[in-house]
Amino acid sequence: MTSEPDATTAAVSTADLQLHYGQTTVLKGIDIALGRGKTLALLGPSGCGKTTLLRLVAGLLAPSKGSVSIAGKVVADAATGAFAPPEKRNLGMVFQDYALWPHMTVGGNVAFPLEMRGIGRTERQARTMRALERVGLSAFADRRPSDLSGGQQQRVAIARAIVAEPQLILFDEPLSNLDRELRENMVGELAELIASLGLTAIYVTHDHSEALTLADQVAVMRAGRVEQLASPDALIARPATPEVADFLRLGGIADLERRGESWNFKGSDIALMPAATGAVGTARVLIPVAAIMPGDMQPGRLAATVLRSQFRGDGHLATVSLAGTDHVELQVLSRIKLRPGESVGLAIDSNQVRWFENSLPSPQ
Ligand SMILES: Nc1ncnc2c1ncn2[C@@H]1O[C@H](COP(=O)(O)OP(=O)(O)OP(=O)(O)O)[C@@H](O)[C@H]1O
Numbered sequence: 001m002t003s004e005p006d007a008t009t010a011a012v013s014t015a016d017l018q019l020h021y022g023q024t025t026v027l028k029g030i031d032i033a034l035g036r037g038k039t040l041a042l043l044g045p046s047g048c049g050k051t052t053l054l055r056l057v058a059g060l061l062a063p064s065k066g067s068v069s070i071a072g073k074v075v076a077d078a079a080t081g082a083f084a085p086p087e088k089r090n091l092g093m094v095f096q097d098y099a100l101w102p103h104m105t106v107g108g109n110v111a112f113p114l115e116m117r118g119i120g121r122t123e124r125q126a127r128t129m130r131a132l133e134r135v136g137l138s139a140f141a142d143r144r145p146s147d148l149s150g151g152q153q154q155r156v157a158i159a160r161a162i163v164a165e166p167q168l169i170l171f172d173e174p175l176s177n178l179d180r181e182l183r184e185n186m187v188g189e190l191a192e193l194i195a196s197l198g199l200t201a202i203y204v205t206h207d208h209s210e211a212l213t214l215a216d217q218v219a220v221m222r223a224g225r226v227e228q229l230a231s232p233d234a235l236i237a238r239p240a241t242p243e244v245a246d247f248l249r250l251g252g253i254a255d256l257e258r259r260g261e262s263w264n265f266k267g268s269d270i271a272l273m274p275a276a277t278g279a280v281g282t283a284r285v286l287i288p289v290a291a292i293m294p295g296d297m298q299p300g301r302l303a304a305t306v307l308r309s310q311f312r313g314d315g316h317l318a319t320v321s322l323a324g325t326d327h328v329e330l331q332v333l334s335r336i337k338l339r340p341g342e343s344v345g346l347a348i349d350s351n352q353v354r355w356f357e358n359s360l361p362s363p364q
């Protein structure tokens, strides 16, 4: 069994990390610990504090309260005022906008962190070429960044971040300026690169598929807090809250109430599943996409109306409204395109319904 890393064994950790801007609290006490060679994704909606947390780890911001440790050493602590600047933290950073210097060549950009560290010309050139090879750009060393495509520019930024062989690499939405196909390819490449270099990485994104593809651990953030920190598998199997399930687009969230022998959708006569004797009250559940088979309306199926539908690679993902309920919306995956306003019948496999922990236990 592997034990969770703590502040002394972790590659990066934070303890009760807070950041205030005047009266506004942007981070409300973040505790994370990431093991060496692991990738953590910070996932959450715009404004939840992802970049702020990354900047605190990088040393571009100092905490209002709490501390940050890297490789067992405290690099920032609000209580003592201890603060190591970014260049003393042995890390590399990659930003959304690449932040390349336009007046320098690709090689000059990549070599820059080595120059800052006072590394001699010959070694600098060798290491720059090695970093460019890693990202498949060794033929581009003498070009200007402006002569490169967006994807190539981002590769230059990645080469610059790894050239000094940092222990930790921080990414802030590095792929969000790229088109979808390139983004999907680069996520895989990045994961391979991080693994082959044995890097510890923190990867900020608001794209759940990027986070789940790349990370060993995902911190789902909301309004300055970590709502859940877990592996991708655990997040999908056991989302802690309806908000996490919703953000990961795992399916529809519904409120149920016990009515006689069954669990009904709240305020309706529509039964979802039988209730065990003794089960009482109300519950909130996730009905995963995979639990629902859409088809024609037949006896035993639940009637629903299609609200909207989007193609997502393996079929059409539609949001439907369940007839006879108070606006219960579910997500279904259909091989054929479903049009808004169309009626469908849903067969729901109640064994796949997930009950949230602070809700009632499964009525088996
Ligand atoms: N310098 C600042 N002064 C005041 N408030 C700030 C400052 N910088 C950020 N904030 C606020 O802090 C909150 C978190 O910002 P942050 O940039 O960390 O969000 P984010 O999760 O990275 O969002 P996005 O996905 O849009 O990049 C936001 O509400 C933002 O308005």
Ligand SMILES: [Mg+2]
Binding pocket: 050, 051, 052
């Ligand atoms: Mg941000």
